[in-house]
Amino acid sequence: MMNKNLYIKTFGCQMNERDSEIIEQLLAQEGYIPTDNPGDADVILINTCSIREKAEQKVFSLLGALREEKKRNPDLIVGVAGCVAQQEGEQIRERMPHVDLVVGTQQIYRLPEMLQRLAGKVTTREIATNLESAFAIPPFQKLLKDVAPSPAPQNYRRFVTIMQGCNNFCSYCVVPGTRGREISRPLADILEEVEILVAQGIKEITLLGQNVNSYGQTNAVAGQAVTFPGLLRQVAAVGGLKRLRFTTSHPKDLTDELMRCFAEIEILCPHFHLPVQSGSDAVLKRMNRKYTIAHYLDKVESLRRYRPDIALATDIIVGFPGESEADFAATMELLESVRFHSSFSFKYSDRPHTRSAGFADKIPEEVKSQRLTAFQRRQDEISLERNIESLGNVIEVMIEDSHAAAVKARSGANQVVHLSSSPVDVYPGDLVMARINQAGKHSLKGTIMLQSTRR
Ligand code: SF4
Numbered sequence: 001m002m003n004k005n006l007y008i009k010t011f012g013c014q015m016n017e018r019d020s021e022i023i024e025q026l027l028a029q030e031g032y033i034p035t036d037n038p039g040d041a042d043v044i045l046i047n048t049c050s051i052r053e054k055a056e057q058k059v060f061s062l063l064g065a066l067r068e069e070k071k072r073n074p075d076l077i078v079g080v081a082g083c084v085a086q087q088e089g090e091q092i093r094e095r096m097p098h099v100d101l102v103v104g105t106q107q108i109y110r111l112p113e114m115l116q117r118l119a120g121k122v123t124t125r126e127i128a129t130n131l132e133s134a135f136a137i138p139p140f141q142k143l144l145k146d147v148a149p150s151p152a153p154q155n156y157r158r159f160v161t162i163m164q165g166c167n168n169f170c171s172y173c174v175v176p177g178t179r180g181r182e183i184s185r186p187l188a189d190i191l192e193e194v195e196i197l198v199a200q201g202i203k204e205i206t207l208l209g210q211n212v213n214s215y216g217q218t219n220a221v222a223g224q225a226v227t228f229p230g231l232l233r234q235v236a237a238v239g240g241l242k243r244l245r246f247t248t249s250h251p252k253d254l255t256d257e258l259m260r261c262f263a264e265i266e267i268l269c270p271h272f273h274l275p276v277q278s279g280s281d282a283v284l285k286r287m288n289r290k291y292t293i294a295h296y297l298d299k300v301e302s303l304r305r306y307r308p309d310i311a312l313a314t315d316i317i318v319g320f321p322g323e324s325e326a327d328f329a330a331t332m333e334l335l336e337s338v339r340f341h342s343s344f345s346f347k348y349s350d351r352p353h354t355r356s357a358g359f360a361d362k363i364p365e366e367v368k369s370q371r372l373t374a375f376q377r378r379q380d381e382i383s384l385e386r387n388i389e390s391l392g393n394v395i396e397v398m399i400e401d402s403h404a405a406a407v408k409a410r411s412g413a414n415q416v417v418h419l420s421s422s423p424v425d426v427y428p429g430d431l432v433m434a435r436i437n438q439a440g441k442h443s444l445k446g447t448i449m450l451q452s453t454r455r
Pocket of ligand 1: 166167168169170173174175176210211250
């Protein structure tokens with residue numbers, strides 16, 4: 001088998017990052033070696049995101065630039081995967097004749113055969129964008145089993161996909177169209193994957209899905225009866241796993257049983273990303289979010305009762321169609337009352353085939369920009385205040401990078417912690433106790449005190 005170089009550029013969310021990892025592993029079996037240099041690549045694959053207009057524009061400008069590369073090297077295979085491929089497959093084919101391959105979100109398992117046909121000149125173009133209703137992961141366990149345990153520094157944490165798609169149809173969101181309807185992966189497959197990863201030295205697992213807390217409502221396996229809290233408990237019981245996280249959750253599916261997990265599962269990190277999107281009930285209704293702010297605040301209070309040190313993160317969209325000054329003021333009020341540790345905030349943009357793209361009362365760009373700046377400025381202040389609360393504390397952190405002069409680590413609450421000195425050798429994936437002595441808005445600084453007893 002002749003080795004070939006594969007360059008993947010990934011845009012967007014953790015689901016896409018995970019898909020890129022799967023693609024790398026699938027193609028490694030075919031002799032493709034990952035490269036960081038697109039100039040060396042035999043195959044360039046852009047794994048795309050269409051959740052915001054800006055991300056999609058970046059994809060198209062990168063694809064435009066690859067036209068020249070393809071002229072220089074006609075044997076180069078240029079492919080597009082992910083949400084833009086899913087949504088705009090035909091358009092890409094028409095607008096970009098230099099793109100050889102378009103593969104949708106649920107068809108990445110077909111990449112080896114598609115590439116074989118292209119490399120063997122059996123076909124000149126490949127497109128596969130069907131959205132299937134079955135969970136598309138089965139071959140992956142076999143691939144993992146073939147991978148030897150690796151001491152490589154970045155191999156201490158991994159994402160594990162537990163579901164795909166979404167049934168919520170928020171009025172602004174492309175996901176039900178790009179990832180299909182919600183379907184939960186078989187429990188046995190998830191546990192097997194986690195066990196294999198932990199046996200290979202993985203210390204931290206993040207369970208991934210568009211709406212993880214509705215796991216188990218639509219199952220890939222008939223008769224499987226397990227809820228997300230049940231899954232969390234079973235994954236947490238895998239011996240050797242040190243940290244467990246999950247993302248993303250919908251407030252309407254956040255049950256008391258799930259909140260209780262934060263009090264009862266020791267390795268579940270005290271960090272919860274709970275997207276609220278707006279502080280206004282009127283806007284939430286138009287977004288089709290199916291909860292009110294009173295409902296959301298109730299959940300926040302319960303979460304903090306179960307786990308007082310939990311760090312909350314959220315997503316905010318400013319300038320949704322029809323968002324009045326009073327609606328935006330309600331978002332700012334919500335920020336003051338919850339005091340999120342961090343947030344991802346964006347200006348609303350119309351996305352193709354979404355309901356809100358058809359709403360008439362769009363907000364002018366400069367108003368959206370002003371609102372975003374005001375929100376982010378206040379969030380930065382609150383994030384700093386939250387980080388200052390950690391000063392003087394001794395907390396458990398997991399080492400992420402021990403190459404640099406200052407060691408980088410992460411707290412259970414998801415804060416980046418730069419560690420200035422270490423009395424012992426530390427490696428990625430090690431848990432250590434650190435005293436926090438400086439706080440910034442995006443990170444903390446501290447000193448290693450001793451290794452954690454959970455090391
Ligand atoms: S919950 Fe709403 S925003 Fe999240 S993926 Fe589903 S439709 Fe999109």
